[in-house]
Amino acid sequence: xxxxxxxxxxxxxxxxxxxxxxxxxxxxxxxxxxxxxxxxxxxxxxxxxxxxxxxxxxxxxxxxxxxxxxxxxxxxxxxxxxxxxxxxxxxxxxxxxxxxxxxxxxxxxxxxxxxxxxxxxxxxxxxxxxxxxxxxxxxxxxxxxxxxxxxxxxxxxxxxxxxxxxxxxxxxxxxxxxxxxxxxxxxxxxxxxxxxxxxxxxxxxxxxxxxxxxxxxxxxxxxxxxxxxxxxxxxxxxxxxxxxxxxxxxxxxxxxxxxxxxxxxxxxxxxxxxxxxxxxxxxxxxxxxxxxxxxxxxxxxxxxxxx
Amino acid sequence: xxxxxxxxxxxxxxxxxxxxxxxxxxxxxxxxxxxxxxxxxxxxxxxxxxxxxxxxxxxxxxxxxxxxxxxxxxxxxxxxxxxxxxxxxxxxxxxxxxxxxxxxxxxxxxxxxxxxxxxxxxxxxxxxxxxxxxxxxxxxxxxxxxxxxxxxxxxxxxxxxxxxxxxxxxxxxxxxxxxxxxxxxxxxxxxxxxxxxxxxxxxxxxxxxxxxxxxxxxxxxxxxxxxxxxxxxxxxxxxxxxxxxxxxxxxxxxxxxxxxxxxxxxxxxxxxxxxxxxxxxxxxxxxxxxxxxxxxxxxxxxxxxxxxxxxxxxxxxxxxxxxxxxxxxxxxxxxxxxxxxxxxxxxxxxxxxxxxxxxxxxxxxx
Numbered sequence: 226x227x228x229x230x231x232x233x234x235x236x237x238x239x240x241x242x243x244x245x246x247x248x249x250x251x252x253x254x255x256x257x258x259x260x261x262x263x264x265x266x267x268x269x270x271x272x273x274x275x276x277x278x279x280x281x282x283x284x285x286x287x288x289x290x291x292x293x294x295x296x297x298x299x300x301x302x303x304x305x306x307x308x309x310x311x312x313x314x315x316x317x318x319x320x321x322x323x324x325x326x327x328x329x330x331x332x333x334x335x336x337x338x339x340x341x342x343x344x345x346x347x348x349x350x351x352x353x354x355x356x357x358x359x360x361x362x363x364x365x366x367x368x369x370x371x372x373x374x375x376x377x378x379x380x381x382x383x384x385x386x387x388x389x390x391x392x393x394x395x396x397x398x399x400x401x402x403x404x405x406x407x408x409x410x411x412x413x414x415x416x417x418x419x420x421x422x423x424x425x426x427x428x429x430x431x432x433x434x435x436x437x438x439x440x441x442x443x444x445x446x447x448x449x450x451x452x453x454x455x456x457x458x459x460x461x462x463x464x465x466x467x468x469x470x471x472x473x474x475x476x477x478x479x480x481x482x483x484x485x486x487x488x489x490x491x492x493x494x495x496x497x498x499x500x501x502x503x504x505x506x507x508x509x510x511x512x513x514x515x516x517x518x519x520x521x522x523x524x525x526x527x528x529x530x531x532x
Numbered sequence: 533x534x535x536x537x538x539x540x541x542x543x544x545x546x547x548x549x550x551x552x553x554x555x556x557x558x559x560x561x562x563x564x565x566x567x568x569x570x571x572x573x574x575x576x577x578x579x580x581x582x583x584x585x586x587x588x589x590x591x592x593x594x595x596x597x598x599x600x601x602x603x604x605x606x607x608x609x610x611x612x613x614x615x616x617x618x619x620x621x622x623x624x625x626x627x628x629x630x631x632x633x634x635x636x637x638x639x640x641x642x643x644x645x646x647x648x649x650x651x652x653x654x655x656x657x658x659x660x661x662x663x664x665x666x667x668x669x670x671x672x673x674x675x676x677x678x679x680x681x682x683x684x685x686x687x688x689x690x691x692x693x694x695x696x697x698x699x700x701x702x703x704x705x706x707x708x709x710x711x712x713x714x715x716x717x718x719x720x721x722x723x724x725x726x727x728x729x730x731x732x733x734x735x736x737x738x739x740x741x742x743x744x745x746x747x748x749x750x751x752x753x754x755x756x757x758x759x760x761x762x763x764x765x766x767x768x769x770x771x772x773x774x775x776x777x778x779x780x781x782x783x784x785x786x787x788x789x790x791x792x793x794x795x796x797x798x799x800x801x802x803x804x805x806x807x808x809x810x811x812x813x814x815x816x817x818x819x820x821x822x823x824x825x826x827x828x829x830x831x832x833x834x835x836x837x838x839x840x841x842x843x844x845x846x847x848x849x850x851x852x853x854x855x856x857x858x859x860x861x862x863x864x865x866x867x868x869x870x871x872x873x874x875x876x877x878x879x880x881x882x883x884x885x886x887x888x889x890x891x892x893x894x895x896x897x898x
Binding site: 354378461497505 | 561562563564566567694697721722723724725726728729730731733734735737738740741754757758761762765766767782785786788789
């Protein structure tokens with residue numbers, strides 16, 4: 226195999242990995258955009274989505290047999306509902322009352338919820354790695370299209386496609402709909418927004434529900450892609466996704482995707498050039514460099530705009 | 533103040549004269565490596581139950597304290613300190629080399645005998661602590677077996693190596709590299725990847741591009757399983773070789789239909805040994821599952837320890853340690869003898885493969 230096609234493969238792997246980070250990073254950035262707080266429990270909602278889907282698939286296949294598309298689709302739906310429930314509960318229980326408190330209070334609460342959920346799943350669901358049921362993922366992971374000398378699996382296409390669709394959808398929702406206007410108004414000034422009749426609590430709750438449902442989609446995709454589910458997956462992927470959101474400018478929807486792509490490509494190219502043991506060094510070097518030049522991230526808004 | 537000191541002295545005194553002998557069981561029991569660590573301790577527990585059924589040792593019942601080190605070095609040091617403070621006379625553990633090595637200093641300082649059933653990094657016994665023993669082999673015995681197999685039996689000239697950057701993974705990978713290069717082979721890629729990673733596709737592309745005819749993974753089954761699956765999905769079907777860290781049922785469960793062309797280095801096959809049969813049956817009855825690979829080593833470790841204590845007639849670590857180093861012991865895996873460092877003199881690594889959903893020794897290697 227020539228080195229040219231290795232480079233192409235590396236680029237495709239980097240973009241797919243970037244898309245995985247992006248799916249999670251979108252949730253971080255959306256909540257930050259509205260509330261100005263970092264929802265550290267987002268990674269755990271993502272991990273709960275993974276487990277909800279696999280357990281739902283297990284139940285369905287016992288209930289009415291192994292229909293791949295039906296069970297996978299319903300599993301995804303169950304995961305979205307489950308994660309959305311957790312996301313809403315997080316907001317209602319851990320964040321709502323702290324909205325007007327010092328900025329450190331909701332942050333600490335978020336870290337608390339994150340640790341709580343991680344060990345709750347650890348103790349009640351699985352202490353060990355669980356493999357994604359291959360019967361259901363093989364169709365997506367084993368079939369590929371041949372493009373320019375390299376193979377791209379259906380799953381890689383699906384992940385990349387979903388990332389683009391979700392990013393575009395969110396961008397449209399926020400900038401071109403009545404809900405988006407209410408959302409942006411809430412982000413700017415919650416008191417003023419409530420004075421003009423915007424149901425601030427419901428807007429914020431909906432933001433969490435939407436972000437969590439998206440995290441569930443990401444969870445299902447990632448557990449199929451990596452072929453493994455584990456209770457600390459939220460922490461593992463969450464940290465990368467959070468870095469990506471910061472890199473692209475936290476609060477900015479296309480920024481999250483851009484940051485995630487840069488992160489994924491940096492990791493893949495480092496693996497090719499220096500070896501994967503250098504991944505963390507190169508990723509955080511890129512992050513530092515970007516923050517030194519653009520302290521608010523690549524597409525982050527200038528501070529003056531918010532005031 | 534004086535009262536408190538007097539009280540605590542009395543308390544310590546009371547603990548020492550209690551009529552149980554405490555033995556610590558320490559290994560990873562949660563997270564990615566949970567299965568392999570827990571089964572190892574289950575094996576030791578079965579041996580201790582057998583001794584207790586016969587009346588214990590030195591006329592006292594044996595009490596076990598089982599702690600989880602989560603495969604984290606800092607946690608392992610805490611676990612070790614807790615066990616030493618609880619007054620254990622010996623510890624069976626740990627599993628991961630990066631836990632066993634830092635913990636061994638704590639046990640050495642606390643004068644507690646430590647036998648690891650599963651840590652293979654040579655550094656553990658190279659520290660020349662008087663109470664440190666290991667009942668499995670070392671990576672500088674295990675690595676050459678894989679290196680020779682890849683070069684001489686599979687007739688490969690170029691292999692790629694990936695490891696998990698841990699004491700165990702990188703240590704074993706380095707030994708395989710040395711052995712393979714000494715045979716005249718070329719290592720086309722030697723890389724490490726963090727233990728948190730589960731997407732290996734970039735590494736796989738590099739392996740494919742490097743023209744490797746074979747592959748060695750230095751790490752545990754938690755990452756090894758997804759790695760093998762992703763390799764096969766990417767169409768890379770070269771022989772996949774790895775060490776004892778992947779020798780667990782969970783590895784077979786993860787790889788499923790992709791198990792072909794997989795080779796693992798591990799100790800000798802105990803399934804055919806008559807002495808193992810009653811242990812294997814007991815394990816199945818007690819834990820309702822097949823034994824894990826290192827459970828036999830855990831069982832042997834506990835038996836060797838208790839035999840030595842019984843023969844020494846005391847739990848004094850210096851005397852027990854002297855007995856352990858001075859004579860051979862009968863175990864399921866045959867007669868073993870410790871050398872002055874605390875290693876077994878015969879390691880007995882062989883190459884295994886996966887066939888019909890089970891680990892089986894590759895015929896004709898020993």
